[in-house]
Amino acid sequence: MKKRIAVIGSGFSGLSTSAYLAKAGNEVSVFEKHDRPGGRARQFSTAQGYVFDMGPSWYWMPDIIESFFADFGHKSSDFFELITLNPQFEIIFSQDKISVPKNLEELKLLFEQIEKGAGLQLEKFMKSAKFKYEAGMQDFVNKPCHNWFEFISPKIAKSALKLDLLTNFRNYVAKYFKNEKLRTLMEFPVIFLGASPKNIPALYSLMNYGGYALGTHYPNGGFYQLVLAMKKVAENQGAVFHFNKTVESINTQNGKVSSLTINGEIYEFDAVIASSDYHHTETLLNKEYRNYSEAYWQNKTFAPSSLIYYLGIKQSIPNLKHHTLFFENDLDEHIDCIYGAKKWPGKPLFYTCCPSKTDNTVAPKGKENLFLLMPLAIGINDEEFVREQYLTEMLARIEKHTGVAGLRSMIEYKRSYCVSDFVSDYNAYGGNAYGLANTLGQTAVLKPKIKSKRLKNLFYTGQLTVPGPGVPPSIISGKIVANEIIKLKHEEL
Numbered sequence: 001m002k003k004r005i006a007v008i009g010s011g012f013s014g015l016s017t018s019a020y021l022a023k024a025g026n027e028v029s030v031f032e033k034h035d036r037p038g039g040r041a042r043q044f045s046t047a048q049g050y051v052f053d054m055g056p057s058w059y060w061m062p063d064i065i066e067s068f069f070a071d072f073g074h075k076s077s078d079f080f081e082l083i084t085l086n087p088q089f090e091i092i093f094s095q096d097k098i099s100v101p102k103n104l105e106e107l108k109l110l111f112e113q114i115e116k117g118a119g120l121q122l123e124k125f126m127k128s129a130k131f132k133y134e135a136g137m138q139d140f141v142n143k144p145c146h147n148w149f150e151f152i153s154p155k156i157a158k159s160a161l162k163l164d165l166l167t168n169f170r171n172y173v174a175k176y177f178k179n180e181k182l183r184t185l186m187e188f189p190v191i192f193l194g195a196s197p198k199n200i201p202a203l204y205s206l207m208n209y210g211g212y213a214l215g216t217h218y219p220n221g222g223f224y225q226l227v228l229a230m231k232k233v234a235e236n237q238g239a240v241f242h243f244n245k246t247v248e249s250i251n252t253q254n255g256k257v258s259s260l261t262i263n264g265e266i267y268e269f270d271a272v273i274a275s276s277d278y279h280h281t282e283t284l285l286n287k288e289y290r291n292y293s294e295a296y297w298q299n300k301t302f303a304p305s306s307l308i309y310y311l312g313i314k315q316s317i318p319n320l321k322h323h324t325l326f327f328e329n330d331l332d333e334h335i336d337c338i339y340g341a342k343k344w345p346g347k348p349l350f351y352t353c354c355p356s357k358t359d360n361t362v363a364p365k366g367k368e369n370l371f372l373l374m375p376l377a378i379g380i381n382d383e384e385f386v387r388e389q390y391l392t393e394m395l396a397r398i399e400k401h402t403g404v405a406g407l408r409s410m411i412e413y414k415r416s417y418c419v420s421d422f423v424s425d426y427n428a429y430g431g432n433a434y435g436l437a438n439t440l441g442q443t444a445v446l447k448p449k450i451k452s453k454r455l456k457n458l459f460y461t462g463q464l465t466v467p468g469p470g471v472p473p474s475i476i477s478g479k480i481v482a483n484e485i486i487k488l489k490h491e492e493l
Contacts (some may be wrong), residue, residue: 435464
């Protein structure tokens, strides 16, 4: 029997779960508070002709994304052109820089030039990382994580030691490489997971394989092309999207969700999936129906927030790659400002994305689309004058790297985005940008549950639950929750 299912939010997990549930024959309605889909991956255009992706810009783990499309008889190429970047990115140090080539063999040669024997060590590292990637992305991340018994199998037991769950990532990298720059390069991918390399399990070397070995890509037209493609897939299955619709309360009766109040009107459903911020979603319930208390969330380690600038530059900027990491300062010092002192960094690191180097549709001819991102602690004061101070520093460092003077005078469009904007736009707890950090104590069963403990037909998906932060994990999260609902009989909802 067809179920009436509501999905709150149209980020990647919401797009994913709506597609799978509609394919299974359910009547799926997606409610989005903004005027377009995508959540943190929205896109906006300016009067000057710039087109900005608001959030994700690293297209990694392409096989996971292709798997989503394959489930519906498609390929990503049915919807957009995927460009492989070469170099994948450039990382700037205080005295020199490293460009990461798209080919792993070339990367081995580069490592060998920097540190004798490092080429062979990289080969060994990547062989182990490939095993973790294949085991992790197939045997582990697809679990709903109701309990630890899901992980008891001969195959998982056999591979447990090889997964290095109890070794921290920093020590693991240090076993392979002595050179500090190579260590930093290898540690960089786990920053996406929202914690210091000292506090992340070595299992996540799978990120190195998913990025460096499988390549860094870019959908022509911007990352938003992936959002539009997934929405099209969901609509083709019968899902219906409703925009400018704010869910104001989740109404309950007899141990179940009975309806949602949306823009002042009541809509009845058989089941509800929250792809919205987990903590915020629970505030829409009476306290007795919430999975977690305020104290629970206060004690969690969140991934960072970010200071973002969207800049339209009225001339070309030479010597700048599509992705550039400005790591001239100490990584640990910046990380301590995020997780320890929880303050604005004194010597920040930051990242730039200049998609106009690859894509001529995102900026007028001869001009540049520049996206700047600096990781920050959640919950800190982000007044505009503070943001501007950091913009000045970031521009100065870009000028030093590129040899271009007077960048600020070349700005013809500017928009900042920071902690308070993540709160107001996404109801993000503390203004976090990426969800919960993937620390060992917040992995698998130890993450917030995908199912309500008190309401039979309420489920959660996205970066605050399993499997964790990032675009591919969010897509997987949507599939996990959809499968859980599909397995249930109608009378159980």
